[in-house]
Amino acid sequence: MSGQRILFVQTQAENAGAQEVSRLLGEHLTNRGHTVRHLFFYKKSEDFSAPPDTIIVRQTRPSMWRFFSFLGELYNAIRDFKPDCVFCFQHFGNVIGAPIARLAGCPVIVANQVTAPSLINPVVALLDKGLGMAGIYDRVTVNSNFLLDTYGRYPHRYVSRLDLIPQGFETKDWAMDKASAREELGLPNGVPLLGVSARLNPAKQIDKVLAILARQPEWHFAIAGQGPDFTRLQIEAAKLEITNRVHFLGEFAPSQIGEFLACLDVFTFPSAAESFGLAAIEAAQAGVPVVANDLPVLQEVLQANGKPCALFVDVMDPEAFASAIATVLNNPKVAQTLRDRSGDLKERYSLKAMVDAYEALATGKDPAADKHQVMAVS
Template sequence: MLFLQTQAELAGAQEISRLLGQELSRRQLTGVPEYETHHLFLYRKTDGCDHFPNVHFAAPRRPESLGECLAFARNFFSIVRKIKPDTMLTFQHYGNVLGALVGRAMGIPYIVANQVSSPATVNRFVGLADRILGTLGFYDVITVNSHATWNHFQSYARSYRKRLVHIPHGFAQKTTSLSKEKARDCFDLPKDVTIMGTVARLHPLKRIDLAISTLPHVPNLHLAIAGQGPHRECLEALAHTLGVADRVHFAGEVNPEQIGTFLACLDVFAFPTAAETFGLAAVEAAQAGVPVIANDLPVLREVLQVERSACALFVDAENTDKFVSCIELLLADKALYDRLSASGRELAERYSLNLMVSEYTKIIIKSNAEKGAPRRSSAFKTSS
């Protein structure tokens, strides 16, 4: 079983594929021989995925020159040929399109495309290619992680839509037994202050600048940011311009095992993102008991609720005054704070890891019934 993704870094899609690979490799599926799982990234962006079992990188960094592109293509085909997957699960728009084209050309029996990229991030030509490939049946199954994402594809051809399966993300609970004081020691964060935090790629789409912009209006509030990305220098410059650089703390890329400790440092979680297909980071924060203030997106209203009751505050994050008012309300109203903290913890049941893995298990069992049992063993037996 091969999990194919675009870039190797610690982000939501990579965490989902890591968990799936980990759990599926542990399970004995009725009527299905034991699976060997591999992870293949088109290129390595950070060392965050180096610890994945049976991990491979087609390129050490994003290919730019003609020579690098040719080396990437050669390595990519060579790795897939050696693994000889019976099932390929592709993630993100480039992973889906490239995986479908190469997978069918190489005779991979079953391809599951996972639509985890927000439409706002998809190049229109890649989006068109995805639409054509899905319509022509290059994907056997197309998973979506929310009803909002499902709705995006309802204008597509019937042959595309009939392959859609809704599987909400599941996650490993991000909790810790450490006290807030001990957790802050782990990230060198100040102890006797109020800390708002976020977990995200440092990318303009995540709009962390909007969270930084609230700090001049809320004295003594600090912001802790877990993540890496190309927008860091811009965010640091903004913090200096606003005179709040001493209250903005960059924790860098944080391993999944340490996210629970990072969340334990926080008093409030901010999620001002412009677009999501699910919003895994916000769901994990809410489940850890950290009250969430999220940008008012339909998909976030969908996933951040329990029994039709919101377990987060929603705001137009571009409106700094309203964003600030939400922060101040949450910090001043203990009853509201406690209610959101308690209801957020209930998301663990709604988005259980076992439920997600069970849904993928059904897909794999069906694939074996339709296409036959795995053909052969991989030439790879250890991590690459």
């Protein structure tokens, strides 16, 4: 098969989950002989680790007054590359990128859904449904059964385009012991250290960890990430008088997140809503015990061979949340059981299987013999 010209279209350039997926896909599809470009509408983070051959249409978010000129620039960028296939990521990447790519003459357009419709602006969700039903999207990928069931309630003309492709990931193991990793990042040794890596926004509910930290004077908390909730979290830590035990480390490049994970005793994941929870899966596979919010989608993805790879708890109950964390910290047998189970996540979420499926989509083929399902098998 001759190489395809493949374009990944996303809303914002930052080091986050969707960007990590497209980076991995782009890298591996390039290694298979395809010509890959990444296009972002605008730059969100100055620390963004741009993949090779990246196009950023605007350096800042387009204003309403300049939106139509932005669309023109987007059209020109897509047309000039002449892609055989466009993969759109995130809901604005879908509803803006797909129609512009169709106008630019792209023959194969694949949307990617990572958010339940109930969590998307209703107008955007309605537009997305219409684009799928009208055939602007050739295929629509989802990464969990939770989202497959959710979008499976749409009309048949949309549902017939759905493909479940479990999200593959790159292992984040780090060749450094815990004490050395903490010293490298300026984190204290000899203390219980909780951590999270996430885009800092209210939906991640990182303040739930701050609240229990105020009741546990020995615990420290390291936060890897940036986002609009940063200032509020700093203010909340100051109110709780725990600023000396909360460590804001900023954004990490994907290649460096393993060093952060190597520092931790427990990875906390209190998010109110997720479509997959890549950060928690990466932490678990790296050997860090995970305590996660009791969401159906997290129970689905954080299990291997039918057994949970994390402790699940209602994070709205601070006593229960603190108790689950304490169990991991104080019971080595529980922590080791979670580590042992999590070793199988790499097989369940095979990077090769994900790349195979997207490569099939890029050529306009159904990625699996069983429609709507791609099994992640090494």
